[in-house]
Amino acid sequence: MININEKDFIETVQVKGLQVSLLASSSSTEIIHHKLDNGANWALEPEEGWEALEYLLVLSGELKTFPYNEKVPNLKAGDSFFKHPVKEVYTFQAVGTTEFLYVTSQPIFHRYSKIVNEMIELVKSIEAKDGYTLNHCTRITRLSMIIGEAMGMDSEQILKLNLASFFHDVGKVEIPENILKKPGKLTDEEWITMRKHPTIGRNLLEGSNIPVLASVAKIVEQHHERFDGKGYPKGLTGDEISMEAAIISVVDSFDAMTTDRVYQERRSPEYAFNELLQCRGTMYHPEVVDKFIELKDSILGVSEK
Known part of the structure; x- marks a missing residue:
């Protein structure tokens, strides 16, 4: 089990049902901590010109595909998921309070932060x-x-x-x-x-x-x-x-x-x-x-x- 403390966060933004915190960043990689309230949704979607490797690791709680996608099983603590690049929309819903790490090979947090704000x-x-x-x-x-x-x-x-x-x-x-x-x-x-x-x-x-x-x-x-x-x-x-x-x-x-x-x-x-x-x-x-x-x-x- 990976323990994440708030003191580890470089920057945090929060909107109803979602807290997003930057843990580590370089010119080519970012590690972002997510915390979702029960029932909150989060999605990966393709974007023109975006070729990043995108990786999820569930720390606690559960992410279920919403609607159910037989190609993507529900992700519980310790489970991971990745795509390179993302070619279709994947929508997840939190089952209980859920925390996960999101790793991307292209920096996104500051644009992400702007959108959330x-x-x-x-x-x-x-x-x-x-x-x-x-x-x-x-x-x-x-x-x-x-x-x-x-x-x-x-x-x-x-x-x-x-x-x-x-x-x-x-x-x-x-x-x-x-x-x-x-x-x-x-x-x-x-x-x-x-x-x-x-x-x-x-x-x-x-x-x-x-x-x-x-x-x-x-x-x-x-x-x-x-x-x-x-x-x-x-x-x-x-x-x-x-x-x-x-x-x-x-x-x-x-x-x-x-x-x-x-x-x-x-x-x-x-x-x-x-x-x-x-x-x-x-x-x-x-x-x-x-x-x-x-x-x-x-x-x-x-x-x-």
Whole structure:
């Protein structure tokens, strides 16, 4: 067993569910310590011009491939994994608090740190604007992961769903608080303003200079589209809407109905499930609704925590 102490860290950055610390660095190699909270996700993905050897060694806890990849067994303490170079997306999920070493033959930490810090600023901006929104986004991510895996999404789709579900409401940071927190019904003018948040979110992510966030910007813009074309901001219909956005739409609505809001007291889960069924094929993608209802017990297990 390798023991890592904080005094060994050269530099550390931390975002919700993830702590990343540089242990050693040279012009050609870096060793980076990772600590993931239970249920947090981490991914390796290919990048043009990036030819590094990338190696993982699990120190404690467990990393499972998410979704399950029969070519990559779950990694427990003492297990390792490497690719040279990475040619496909590998998404891992922590089972319990998990620590691992990540070794790369091309320096990455400072760019990594910049990306994490920019993500931290986005998270802080959401929390500062509306604490409810941050907690809501965390629940949406956990529920979306359940649905995405059950629907057979591949690792790249799961990675995009994970990020898009968490940042789906980031555009609300530019919505005035008197609208965002209004206890009563919004006026027509206020609704016009509120309906801008998906496009604002897309613009924020595309302007973040973080390629992986920019790649999910369109999903974020689509999360209030409807299957029948009556949603916003573009009135997309059916398969014009990405499956990731269709999942977020269902999960977002369920969470909104079953939690207290400034304008509405929570409804029962049974009410929410029935409402989703009533709107199957109109507001919501029928396949997503069917899978959501099928996974009712798992959904309740997460939403009630």
